[in-house]
Amino acid sequence: MTTDDATSRQHIEAAGQRSIAAGQIINAYTGDTLPAEALYAAERVTVPSGLSNLPPAGLCLGREEELTWLRRTLTRGGEGAITQGGTVHGLGGVGKSTLALHYAHRYRGDYKLIWWINASSPDSIEQSLTELTRRLVPDWAARAAREAQTAWAEQWLARHPGWLLIYDNVEDPADLSPYTGSLQGGHHLATSRRTRGWPDNAPMLPLGILDADDAADLLCALAFNGVTPTRRERAEAHSLAAELGYLPLALKQAGAYLAQNRGVTLDGYRRRLGTKLDKAADGIPAERTIARVWGITMDTLVQKDPLAVDALYTAAWLAPDNIAHGLLTSPGTDSDTLAEAIGTLAAYSMVTDTGTTISVHRLVQAVLRTPRDAEDQRCQQGRERAEQALLRALGSLHNQDATNADRWDALIPHLLALASKAPTGHLVDPLTEAYEAAAEHLYQSAHTARAIPLLEATVAQREKVLGDTHPRTLNCRNNLAVAYETAGDLKRAVPLYEATVAHREEVLGDTHPDTLASRNNLAGAYRAAGDLGRAIPLFEATLAQREEVLGDTHPDTLISRNNLAGAYRAAGDLGRAVPLYEATVIQCEEVLGDTHPHTLSSRNNLAGAYRAAGDLGRAVPLYEATVIQCEKVLGDTHPRTLNCRNNLASAYQEAGDLERAIPLHETTVIQCEEVLGDTHPDTLNCRNNLAGAYRAAGDLERAIPLFEATLAQREEVMGDTHPRTLTSRNNLAEAYQAAGDLERAIPLFEATLAQREEVMGDTHPHTLISRNNLAHVREAAEALQRPDAAESMTRTSHQHPSAHPEPPGYPGGQAG
Structure with a gap:
């Protein structure tokens, strides 16, 4: 992108893929480039055997065959085996996480470290790894960036065998590739609702519902707390279990309710179920079952602890994991009162409480977000409380100060949840500003594609409030197009860029800097789509207009000159590409300085043109020098630094130095998979x-x-x-x-x-x-x-x- 758009969100406009400074969009901390003191610590830090962050184990009945399969699968190579793994998959509520947790506790003595990882997104995985770093080297972690903490954890795991990593609630199997592919010496265990997308040779355990006897056993164990049930109670347990579809989550919540309300019999509970209409009538059977169980529990909680009900409805709109207690109530609520309310929810198995945060099952959240009837206002009220709680928590975080990074990391999953689950037409202006601020943080962290729900909600708000052609609306559309393109979704990016160009021409004029920025972006998207027939003329026209309007050495003019040279190179026209790159490098050095990011990118591009022309004698040294400068100026993990390293690997390959080329290529693939996903165009590249x-x-x-x-x-x-x-x-x-x-x-x-x-x-x-x-x-x-x-x-x-x-x-x- 360019630095044209001064009216709003200049940072996105200034740093997208079309800029002279843009390279491959990667954001990962390379293990070979950690600070020396961190490498030293990762190699030498040891832990007491059995260290873990496991929550307490609950009841897990009727899963002995599955536990045997897990043990056999994870240890199939014996003590000398490295990096064994397995995946438990099945419907929500079937007990995947409970099974994994039970396995971890049963064999806890066989591992030096067991670490439970929230794997619902790449961000969540990284956050869980930073928590490991903070546990092992708290003093260093307090000073280190998040990327460095994640990399340190990976370095530690690579150097210390005998661990178990449990990836809970995996949404995209590709998110695990950077870890299962590179971390050896331990076991990887995943739980997921996904049945597809796993490697062909990955051991998979499909987990179904419990059989009738095991389901009845679980109900009796929970409801009677160790007291042996009578024959009649056992028969009632069988009937109730059948009514609940033998779904472990429903059985657990029903058993918790019965344990808290000893005067209600199993048969009486079953009859109450019969009076509850299936709330999510069009949903999956598990969701309908949970809706019925939830209805009984809610009726009781409304009378017993209204604050607990409010807190649960608030949690329904946030991310399912790591919900801070402070997000669940309005200001002024007594902390002890809140603790009691959360304790009540935990007693009824509606939430899992760590003492500072709670987690809510995704099925429970889905049910809670659905009104029970036309007059039920609690869903909307819960969303409003969630919105206000996040706005209060954000406070002064609208700036991108690095010291706020951890707080942003904790809040962004909840903002993403709000944005992606917003009811149709539900728009809140202050929340839109928060979405924009969160999108900016994701962009600064090279996670632009993950901001798509935030930007889509922002565009909808801007269109409704400001109108279709307001400059801020157009800025938001441009930024959303950037996110689509970063995600490799050119089918949505290109039309959005085209519409933005047309609107800016109409509103701002043909040669306004913002119009020229949009044209430059559109030309870049055409090129990304392989349409050089439209990309090159548009790049040429934009360069000519920028030279006329902004001057020959304006940074945006240099951007256009660089991008046109890149299009020539893509078309195989090195006779025009190389001289244009050389001129751009000289002008960047004169105007911006020798180590400006744009200058470094221009050198990288020139080295690439030399390589394309077969002039490795000039390409390799220029790449090597540029990599060193990028590491010094931008940092080891900056996307441009990694882009230069990747290009250097290719130059080594062309020079016949495969001993240096192949490891560098392998590292880049892993990083792309981690950050961009398994099928992103850059990952495929x-x-x-x-x-x-x-x-x-x-x-x-x-x-x-x-x-x-x-x-x-x-x-x-x-x-x-x-x-x-x-x-x-x-x-x-x-x-x-x-x-x-x-x-x-x-x-x-x-x-x-x-x-x-x-x-x-x-x-x-x-x-x-x-x-x-x-x-x-x-x-x-x-x-x-x-x-x-x-x-x-x-x-x-x-x-x-x-x-x-x-x-x-x-x-x-x-x-x-």
Whole structure:
């Protein structure tokens, strides 16, 4: 983006992917670059055997077979095994977390460390790891940034075997890849409602409802607290368990209610259930069951402890985990009174309490957010209390002071929950300002894509209050388009950019700086989509207008010059790209200084152009120098620093230095998976590059499956004829050829050539590469029919090495 937009949210406009300073959007702390004192501590810090952050274990009846499966799966390699893992999946309320917790407590003595991780999002995983760092090195952690704390925890786990990590409530299996793929010497156990998206070889345990006898046992154990039930009570327990669908969460809440109300029999409770209408009539059966159980409990709590009811309705609108006690009541509430209310909720198994925070089951939250009838105002009142509590908690956090980072990290999940679950038409202006502030914090932390719910809510508010073409509305739309593009969702980003350009032209005029900024952004999105036919002319026009309006050396003009050079490079026109990059570097050094972030990015881009031109003698030293400067000026974990490292790895690869290239590529893939997700275009780009490095090393057993997986994901995410999809198809065909599998290589080369001719034109460099590759693979196939087949095949392969036209770390319209 550019620094054009001075009216609102300049930070987003100034630092998106289209800026001269933009590189690959990555935000991870590389283990090799931690401060020396942190590395020293991670290697030498030890813990008392059995350290954990486990909550108390509740009852877990009827799961012995499942516990046996977990133990066998996690220890299947014996004591010498490393990094065994397993996943428990099933419907909400079926008892996945309870099973994992019971396993952890049963075998607690076999692990040096057990750490319970909230895995509902990448942010939550990172937060749980920072808590481990704070437990082990509290003094250092108090001074360290969140990224450093996360990295320290990973370093510690890498150096100390014998641990168990439990990832609870995994929403996206790809979120675990950075940890399960790199942390060895321990066990990984995940719970999730997701049945798809896991690695093909991942051990999976589907967890169903309890059988009838076990369900009745659980009810009796909870309701009678160890007292042996009579035969009649046992029969009533069977009937009630059947009514509750043998769902563990429902059984637990019903048992807790009966334990707190000894005068109610099991049969009486079952009859009360029959009078409760299924609240979420269109929901899943589990949700309808919980709605009925919840109705009975709520009727009692309304009479017994109204404050507990209010607190529960408030919690329903927040993130399900780590809800601070202070968010649950209005100012002036006595802390002891609140503690009693939370204790009541815990006694009825409506929440899990740690003493400072609570957690609420997602099914319970879903039920609580649904009005019981047309006159039920408690849902809306609960949301209003949640909103006001967050606004009070935010206080002065609208600034991005680094000292507030931990407080932001604690509150943003709740803001995201509010934004994503807002009732239709529900808009609160102060809350919108909080959404914008939270989106800014996520942007500053390189988590722009995760701000999408916040920005969508902000756009809706701005459109309703300010109108469709107000400058602040247009700013918000621009920022939402940035987030879509960062998430790789060009189908939503491009139309939104186009609409913003049209509105700014109409409202602000054709040459207003904000209009030019939007045009620059749109051109970048076209380039990211592989549409250079529209990207290049728009970049050229924007540069000309910026030169005229802002001057030849204005920072925004330099941005446009850089981006145009990048588009030329993407089109294979190095004759225009290299001189333009060189001129931009000189001007950045003169105008901005030798170590300005834009200057560093320009040097990185110039090195990439040299590399594309085959001039590694100039590319590699320039990359190395730029990496050093980025580490010094921007920090070890800044996206531009990581982008430069990734590009340096590719330069090493092209120079034949695979011993340095492959580890750097592998690290980059892990970081992209962690930050961007498993199918983000930039993740796929890095994965494609890693596969190319494996192939260059002759490791086709790792290269071919990775090329195949990347191609399938690019077809799904980007479409069948996107330039990067065609790159993957070409690279896979070449890998097949290198493996001697011409029956698969030739059709793939033919399809790629036809599509490149159609999409890119007959003379595009990539089309020429495909034509050349097809000619040589056909020559190789003909050679196989001759007596000297083996010799000819080897000679052909060496004479025509793999074409790898996609510059690593240089995706779409970003700076390379």
